[in-house]
Amino acid sequence: MHIRTRFAPSPTGFIHLGNLRSALYPWAFARHNKGAFILRIEDTDLERSSQEAVDVIIESMAWLGLDLDEGPIYQMQRIDRYREVIKQMLEAGLAYPCYMSEEELNRLRDVQMVNKEKPRYNGLWRPEEGKALPPIPQGILPVIRFKNPIGGSVTWDDAVKGQIEISNDELDDLVIARPDGTPTYNFCVVVDDLDMKITHVIRGDDHVNNTPRQINIMKALGGITPIYAHLPTVLNDAGEKMSKRNGAMSVRDYQKAGFLPEAILNYLARLGWSHGDAEVFTKEQFIQWFDLESLGRSPAQHNPEKLLWLNHQYIQHSDAIRLAELTKPFAHELGIDTENGPDFVQVVGLMKDRANTLIEIAEATKLFYLPAPNHLPEKIAENIPEAIVPALKDLIKILGNTEATKEAYSAAFKQILTQYQIKMPALAMPVRYALFASTQTPAIDSVLVVLGKDEAIKRLSKVVS
Ligand code: GLU
Numbered sequence: 001m002h003i004r005t006r007f008a009p010s011p012t013g014f015i016h017l018g019n020l021r022s023a024l025y026p027w028a029f030a031r032h033n034k035g036a037f038i039l040r041i042e043d044t045d046l047e048r049s050s051q052e053a054v055d056v057i058i059e060s061m062a063w064l065g066l067d068l069d070e071g072p073i074y075q076m077q078r079i080d081r082y083r084e085v086i087k088q089m090l091e092a093g094l095a096y097p098c099y100m101s102e103e104e105l106n107r108l109r110d111v112q113m114v115n116k117e118k119p120r121y122n123g124l125w126r127p128e129e130g131k132a133l134p135p136i137p138q139g140i141l142p143v144i145r146f147k148n149p150i151g152g153s154v155t156w157d158d159a160v161k162g163q164i165e166i167s168n169d170e171l172d173d174l175v176i177a178r179p180d181g182t183p184t185y186n187f188c189v190v191v192d193d194l195d196m197k198i199t200h201v202i203r204g205d206d207h208v209n210n211t212p213r214q215i216n217i218m219k220a221l222g223g224i225t226p227i228y229a230h231l232p233t234v235l236n237d238a239g240e241k242m243s244k245r246n247g248a249m250s251v252r253d254y255q256k257a258g259f260l261p262e263a264i265l266n267y268l269a270r271l272g273w274s275h276g277d278a279e280v281f282t283k284e285q286f287i288q289w290f291d292l293e294s295l296g297r298s299p300a301q302h303n304p305e306k307l308l309w310l311n312h313q314y315i316q317h318s319d320a321i322r323l324a325e326l327t328k329p330f331a332h333e334l335g336i337d338t339e340n341g342p343d344f345v346q347v348v349g350l351m352k353d354r355a356n357t358l359i360e361i362a363e364a365t366k367l368f369y370l371p372a373p374n375h376l377p378e379k380i381a382e383n384i385p386e387a388i389v390p391a392l393k394d395l396i397k398i399l400g401n402t403e404a405t406k407e408a409y410s411a412a413f414k415q416i417l418t419q420y421q422i423k424m425p426a427l428a429m430p431v432r433y434a435l436f437a438s439t440q441t442p443a444i445d446s447v448l449v450v451l452g453k454d455e456a457i458k459r460l461s462k463v464v465s
Helices: 015-033 051-062 074-089 104-112 183-197 205-220 251-256 261-269 281-288 305-315 322-335 344-354 359-371 377-383 386-401 406-420 426-436 444-451 452-462
Strands: 004-007 036-041 070-074 095-098 143-146 153-158 163-169 176-178 198-206 227-231
Touching: 004 015, 004 198, 004 322, 015 051, 015 183, 015 198, 015 227, 015 251, 015 261, 015 281, 036 051, 051 251, 051 261, 070 074, 074 095, 074 143, 074 176, 074 183, 104 344, 143 386, 153 205, 153 426, 163 205, 176 322, 183 444, 205 227, 251 261, 251 406, 261 281, 261 305, 261 377, 305 344, 322 344, 322 359, 344 359, 344 444, 377 426, 386 406, 386 426, 406 426, 406 444, 444 452
Parallel strands: 004 036, 036 070, 198 227
Antiparallel strands: 095 143, 143 176, 153 163
């Protein structure tokens, strides 16, 4: 079987991180099986759909590396196809026009509610053998309803939820076209899933209730029903359904907050799927391991700390050249002139190990791009004890003649330590202070490499002269 999956978002507003999981899993399933992954934009709700939301979806998927084999396919461009299928269904007796007005429908509902019955369409206009239909009213445009099977049930073996059976008596005759002829949501999904030969529908479990209706229409059209996998919701860290209202962030927000795409992808992958106890894995491993059997059955919970931790892991192991490229825009935003001063790649390489985000790296690089500090005399007295000044003066001399390498700087420091019989902090802290007016820096020999010997000597000389 040639596996074909799809992500079918409705571009009707905010798409949070959790929503993208419905793109990630079908993408991974298609890649694992060397199948095809399709993006279908369900934009028939004209009032709520926007091009901006479409752009955000496409951009977020591209950033995460969820590449497409087909699409984006816009439902609005397939309206003729839906109309064609509706026409065929009317001709084949699979659907029928229903002239019941809104008011009549509401009245019917009210009566059903009073009688404690489930509100549903009563089949008044449904043609049956030997049944006389009411006279067609003047001036009313009908909706088109699907002739749902009567009796029996719809059953499917959900890849996440197991066997689900819904009695057909629970389902009334679904409206598939509105009075103006526009097709309705559930109907378009069916036509598309059939036309696009989708083999596996992997989507949020908020669609479980649509599935029996969709299966019935598919069967009526003679189609083969796909395998369904309904993913449990993603909860936020407070255990509520993730939504913009309670602070959920979009993929773009995470990008702006200095997260790496591979960290987000890894994080999302684990939000409802697992492979043993693997926590950090590459995209290739994810594709290799992904299966529907290992999808979680209970809601996944968003864990911002874990995401931060993963981002840290990826930053630590990332190549400094790439990280520097990615960090530059953040540094520029902080007013750092990365072109003027030490080599930015080296600085990033030095600072990345302690950072959780690219913003934190950018913040840390500041140290090397600020002008040489203006030390206050009383601060100098506090941070550079009189007793250490001779050692600093000797250090300056040795540095002047030493090679500009980390090893050579380290040897110079050791020479002074032996000469003066002192411990590393006694020397390194005053040096740090002299260089940056701060005692928080990475290893001093590495710092010297990045700052440069001449600049270091200049700064040191200022405080001991
Ligand atoms: N358009 C639907 C949504 O955004 C998804 C439909 C589907 O996956 O079948 O929730």
